[in-house]
Amino acid sequence: MHRVGLIGMGIIGQRYIDIVQKTGHQLAGVTGSSAHSSNVYADLYDTKPFQSWNELVNSPSIDIVINNTPNHLHFEVNMECLKLGKPIYAEKPLGRNTAETKGMMEALKGKPVANVVNYNRRGFPAVRQIRQMIEAGELGDILLIRGNYLQDWLLFPQTWNWRVDPANGEVSRALADIGSHLVDMSLFVSGLTPRSVFYEKQTLIPMRKKPSGEWIKIENEDYGTLMIRFTSGAQGVFTFCQTAAGHIGSDMWVEISGTRKGLLWREREEDKIILKRYNDEDEVIGVEPSRFNTHGQFEVFSDFISWVDGNGPEGVATFSDGHFQVYLMELAMKSAETGTWQEVRFKG
Ligand SMILES: NC(=O)c1ccc[n+]([C@@H]2O[C@H](COP(=O)([O-])OP(=O)(O)OC[C@H]3O[C@@H](n4cnc5c(N)ncnc54)[C@H](O)[C@@H]3O)[C@@H](O)[C@H]2O)c1
Numbered sequence: 001m002h003r004v005g006l007i008g009m010g011i012i013g014q015r016y017i018d019i020v021q022k023t024g025h026q027l028a029g030v031t032g033s034s035a036h037s038s039n040v041y042a043d044l045y046d047t048k049p050f051q052s053w054n055e056l057v058n059s060p061s062i063d064i065v066i067n068n069t070p071n072h073l074h075f076e077v078n079m080e081c082l083k084l085g086k087p088i089y090a091e092k093p094l095g096r097n098t099a100e101t102k103g104m105m106e107a108l109k110g111k112p113v114a115n116v117v118n119y120n121r122r123g124f125p126a127v128r129q130i131r132q133m134i135e136a137g138e139l140g141d142i143l144l145i146r147g148n149y150l151q152d153w154l155l156f157p158q159t160w161n162w163r164v165d166p167a168n169g170e171v172s173r174a175l176a177d178i179g180s181h182l183v184d185m186s187l188f189v190s191g192l193t194p195r196s197v198f199y200e201k202q203t204l205i206p207m208r209k210k211p212s213g214e215w216i217k218i219e220n221e222d223y224g225t226l227m228i229r230f231t232s233g234a235q236g237v238f239t240f241c242q243t244a245a246g247h248i249g250s251d252m253w254v255e256i257s258g259t260r261k262g263l264l265w266r267e268r269e270e271d272k273i274i275l276k277r278y279n280d281e282d283e284v285i286g287v288e289p290s291r292f293n294t295h296g297q298f299e300v301f302s303d304f305i306s307w308v309d310g311n312g313p314e315g316v317a318t319f320s321d322g323h324f325q326v327y328l329m330e331l332a333m334k335s336a337e338t339g340t341w342q343e344v345r346f347k348g
Contacts, residue, residue, distance in 0.1 A: 002308065003028035003061060007053045007077060008068035009041045012091060012118075015294070016066055017045050019301050022292055028063075031056045053077050057086065064308060067091055070162045071170060075100040078319075082107040087114040087308045089301065093176045094322030096169055098330055101323040105348065108319060114307040116300065117322030121185040121252070122315060123296025123303070126265055126273055126287040130256070131189040133273075139258030142190050145236040147254035149182045150247035154222060157208050164208055166219045172329050173220035174201065179240035180325045182252055183226065184317055186238070190256065192230040196341045199332035200225045204243050226332055229341075250295075267295070320348065 002025045006016055009032045020027050029048040031038045042049030050056035053073070057065055057080045067077045067090045075095050081088035082104060094117045095101040108115060121127055133139065153159065162168050163177055170176060187194075201221035208218050222243045228236035241247075253266035255276075262276035270290060275283040291298045303315045327346050335342045 001025055002305065003063045004066060005029045005031075005050070005056045005059070005062035005064070006066045006068065007031050007056060008033075008070070008073075008091075009037065010068065010070075013066075013068035015297065016068065016301075018292070019294060019297055020066075022294075022298060023302055023305060025064075025305070028061055029056055029059065054080065057081055057084065063087070064089065064305075070168065071096055071176075072162075072168045075103065078104055079107055082111060082113065082115070085111055085113050087304070089116045089118065089304050090319070090322070091118050092317075092322060093117075093180055093326055093329070094319060095326055096171070096176075098323070098327050101319070101326045104319055105323055114304060114313070115319040116304040116307070116313070116316045117319060117325075118297070118300065119181055119184040119188075119317035119321065119325075120296040120300050121181050121267070122188050122317060123294075123299030123301075124267070124270055124290050125299070126270055127185060127189060127296065128299075128315065129285075129287055130263060130265060130273060133263070134189055134191065134256070134258075138261060139256060139263065140260030142192060142230075142232070142234045142256060142258050144234065144257045145186050145190060145192075145238075145254065146257075147182045147186060147236075147238045147252070149178045149238075149240045149250070149252040150244040151178065151242045151250060152245050152247045153249075154205065154242040155245055157205050160208060160210050164218050164220065165210075166216065170220050172201075172224075172333055174222055174224040174240040174242055175199070175226060175332055176326075176329050178242065178250075178252075179224060179226060179238060180329065182238050182240065182254065183228075183328065184321060184325055186236060186254060186256075188317070190234075192232055192234055192236075194228045194236075194328065194344045195231045196229045196343050197328060197332050197335055198227040198341045199335040201332075201336045204241075221336075224332070224336075270295075323348070
């Protein structure tokens with residue numbers, strides 16, 4: 001049993017309380033944004049409060065760290081864990097830019113420490129099955145991947161969140177926050193390598209009202225469509241939007257078309273893969289849902305623990321994958337600024 005410390009007790013942080021317990025580990029401490037909130041959450045979840053993330057990471061009573069802080073804190077927290085050689089399970093995006101993510105890759109050199117970035121779609125049993133089907137050649141060669149990730153929680157200008165706040169330096173939102181899940185999952189299942197990207201984006205709600213009443217000009221995008229040309233000749237088209245009315249929560253789906261067959265998977269119906277055959281009716285393949293209804297997080301966290309216990313990084317996105325997503329995001333932003341396709345020249 002590992003002693004797990006949780007940093008950041010927001011939406012995703014509180015989901016991990018359950019996952020840590022269900023995987024049979026000990027919630028050995030939490031920390032929030034203040035001493036007061038750390039005490040409140042520690043009381044609520046019957047664990048030890050730490051007065052700062054630094055104290056938690058450095059504590060000898062914590063073996064493993066889960067970093068659920070807002071994006072502007074990912075770098076500092078992750079770096080401290082890497083410095084100490086503590087296994088780290090970090091939220092996406094891995095960092096706000098490649099200067100940060102490269103720094104983490106440098107810090108990892110020569111350190112055999114388990115490092116996962118929570119691209120949790122990789123954990124859905126259906127997604128893993130799709131990967132196996134593609135690997136086994138069931139679809140033939142992949143020709144086209146089309147995907148959507150839509151939400152509506154930022155539809156109204158009165159909705160404020162750190163994600164939209166220019167002060168936090170998030171150059172991309174739709175792509176970095178939600179689109180990267182779709183792109184990571186598509187690469188994971190298809191095994192394809194991006195050759196070049198083209199990005200069209202828009203801030204559909206250009207002004208937002210802060211809780212103080214002040215109206216702020218928003219810099220990062222609500223909407224984006226990313227096109228990818230893969231080295232194999234396959235094409236990808238991915239659309240993300242956080243202001244799409246009616247798409248409550250997380251609405252993500254992907255359709256993959258191959259030279260033999262195609263398939264469609266929608267996260268909301270995670271227990272079904274729709275197999276598409278030439279000139280024939282669809283076939284519905286039933287799949288187990290993610291254990292405990294955790295959107296793949298139980299599976300990804302279990303695989304992270306398996307890595308901590310000495311096995312390989314199977315089924316998870318590593319910091320290297322997270323670094324690649326941030327690289328693609330920066331390339332996409334360059335494409336949007338210049339209106340041109342950008343070649344992928346990733347050196348790791
Ligand atoms: N993998 C997923 O599906 C998924 C889903 C949601 C969020 N996320 C990621 O999780 C992270 C958190 O997102 P969220 O939606 O939970 O945000 P949130 O705002 O709900 O939670 C962040 C929490 O961190 C706390 N915090 C701020 N500064 C802190 C500090 N110095 N020390 C400790 N805690 C601090 C805040 O008080 C807040 O409770 C983001 O990076 C986001 O991209 C991932």
